[in-house]
Amino acid sequence: MNSIMPLYLSLAPDNKYDPVFEQLFGPGRIPFALRPLSVPNDWPFISKWLSRAFGRRFSSYTHLPHQYLRETFATMLQCDFAQPFVGLINDQPAFLVEICDGDKQGDALEGGAHLFEPGDHAMRLILSPTVMHARYWPAHALFISLAYFFTHKQVKRVVWQLHEKDTFFINLAHQLGFMGGRRVKPSFDFSSEERTGIQVYLYLRENFKRFSGLYQRTMPKLP
Numbered sequence: 530m531n532s533i534m535p536l537y538l539s540l541a542p543d544n545k546y547d548p549v550f551e552q553l554f555g556p557g558r559i560p561f562a563l564r565p566l567s568v569p570n571d572w573p574f575i576s577k578w579l580s581r582a583f584g585r586r587f588s589s590y591t592h593l594p595h596q597y598l599r600e601t602f603a604t605m606l607q608c609d610f611a612q613p614f615v616g617l618i619n620d621q622p623a624f625l626v627e628i629c630d631g632d633k634q635g636d637a638l639e640g641g642a643h644l645f646e647p648g649d650h651a652m653r654l655i656l657s658p659t660v661m662h663a664r665y666w667p668a669h670a671l672f673i674s675l676a677y678f679f680t681h682k683q684v685k686r687v688v689w690q691l692h693e694k695d696t697f698f699i700n701l702a703h704q705l706g707f708m709g710g711r712r713v714k715p716s717f718d719f720s721s722e723e724r725t726g727i728q729v730y731l732y733l734r735e736n737f738k739r740f741s742g743l744y745q746r747t748m749p750k751l752p
Contacts, residue, residue: 536681542568542603550677554669561673566613568603574622578655616670625655626674642727648685671705679734686733693726702730706740
């Protein structure tokens with residue numbers, strides 16, 4: 530399944546949306562799907578994931594009120610350069626992935642972690658505890674997200690910025706074939722500990738196309 534919906538489209542935060550992309554993984558042919566976030570319907574799930582993820586990565590984020598985060602996602606849905614998607618596994622919300630046009634991101638010249646080039650799109654992935662503790666589900670969640678993003682021709686390269694302490698996602702990036710991992714020191718308004726250790730991982734469209742064929746052939750054989 531591949532929707533004709535543009536990658537970036539201003540959407541009503543309170544609406545319910547159908548999946549835009551779906552793939553089956555593993556011997557059991559488990560369905561993984563992506564659909565645009567519906568704030569009131571998905572918030573009970575993702576608020577828990579966000580609290581856990583932000584608490585682990587950036588301590589300052591744990592103090593952000595949930596209402597602020599909820600309004601941030603509502604604003605993101607209504608803009609035309611970013612989009613949050615909920616990942617479904619067996620039709621149940623299981624992860625959150627965000628994509629943003631790199632032209633709208635602060636770059637290295639402005640104190641950011643990466644100098645964005647035309648065609649760059651920034652990604653963030655948040656997994657539910659259930660997914661993180663399943664053997665292959667994290668890789669499948671990341672794979673379907675990349676597969677969907679690269680169906681859109683404007684996405685030339687996916688940029689994933691991770692903290693060096695977030696070893697789970699760093700290992701996942703390597704597992705799925707991201708390049709990079711260079712360490713930078715962005716000038717974010719965080720504590721001195723949080724300003725250090727940001728690593729930038731990149732995925733080029735042509736590299737994913739080669740990796741995708743191998744992954745598609747391998748995943749039905751996974752135990």
